[in-house]
Amino acid sequence: MTVLATVDWHVVWQRIFHPDHVFARALWTTVYIAVLAQVLGVILGLIAALCRMSRLLPLRLLSGFYVLIFRGTPVIVQIFFMYYGANLLFGFTLIPNSVSFGLFRLSGAVIAGILALGINEGAYMREIIRAGIDSIDKGQMEAARSLGMTHRLAMRRIVLPQAARVIVPPLGNEFNNMLKTTSLLFFIGVYEIFGDADVHYSTTFQPVEYFLAVAFWYLVLTTAWTAIQAQIERRLAVSERGDVVGFWGRVTEAWQPLGAWARGAR
């Protein structure tokens, strides 16, 4: 109890229930970086997956090389490389100091972060998307082509929509990871929620309070995502028989230890 007594619970309470503007901005930064990086990852993963299945050897090799490099090296190294090294390596400004889209402004660090996380994610998404496409019966492609569809049209209308159902659950896991991995961007100076916690910690020397509070916020993000994911999966599962896990089913599943405890108590 003496250990707990040293925790200033008021601070934890404040950080959770009365976050300031700076924190709100940091939270928004975390979310949009994660979303943009994941979108980039899915796009790159899809391209890489299609390249892998291409008839052209150079494309297959390129796809393999991509996965080899980005899955084989630490993401923090890739982030640092992108931020500090990319401009020097390519000899032109790949990562500008800042970019503005009207009211929306992205700093160079944020851009480097989104690119690094997205490119890294693409390597993992390639495998997930390829597995999804492979899981679809070859007869589907044949049936589509026998009706006069080109390979591309059959992919888009017949194979990928079915593969999506297989891809979404692991994609959800990837995004869950992505929400948390954005914390690494603090090391190149992106002010997201982990950064916000660290800044407060280094001025107050109250690690427990601030890191506990930020952990709570990560939990909020991942739990919210779990619920959204359940909705997406449910929509995709429309034509399938039974075993549709509903919105609340998924939320409680995410809190399974608690759920098990609740059931035990009943």
Add this chain to the structure above:
Amino acid sequence: MSESSLAAERRPNVPEAMTDTDLVLHAEDVHKRFGRLEVLRGVSLDVRRAEVVCIIGPSGSGKSTFLRCINHLEKIDGGRIEVNGHLIGYRERNGKLVEDSERSIARQRAEIGLVFQRFNLFPHKTALENVIEAPIRVRRVREADARQQGEALLDRVGLADKRDVYPGKLSGGQQQRVAIARALAMNPALMLFDEPTSALDPETIGEVLDVMKGLAVDFRTTMIVVTHEMGFAREVGDRVVMMDDGRIIEEGTPEHFFHNPIEDRTRQFLSKILA
């Protein structure tokens, strides 16, 4: 210049075969290898408009492969296949055959309906959506028109009430009937059936065969059917073709096959499937 020669001049691309006869399929000395295995060793077959040809033969004899070659799902290694006088999958350049572009192969496939043993309906689309997908996406038919035609086709195969049902909820026989409607939606010049009843429960085979009979009798559809249903062959088949080991070994009317098949191999095979 006379009237008729003018007309001929306006359509210079119509090949001679088409003008004289109504040959729908002309296959000539077709060869196909899978690695070192020679699956087709020179298959030749002509099918005329409104003809129903049944292909029988033991498994591994190349019947399904031959069917898949007709719409170029399999590339052929030798010979030539023409549908409605158009070379399938290849174009002739300086007397040599060069594989066609994907787009023109796709266009040719749209003229040839294929019904699979395992139906291969699109599970994420309803029965009607299965039927109208290709007319809308490939033929660019307006959705309202496609729906109307699609509903008529589903009605023709006796499944008008299953319009909005997903394939997962349909029986095998119903799925196969939707698959037939889906193939018919492209108005194919030739319908290919690859063992359409082999994956079905015995009690649903009849409903699929009835639909096929209706196509043959009422709509005079040109069909090539790989099947072991000799009853169907006898009732609606104009010709039966027996394949063995990558070759056509015997060809004749259904009656010929029932009463006096010549080849020993044919007799042996028939005694097994008719037993």
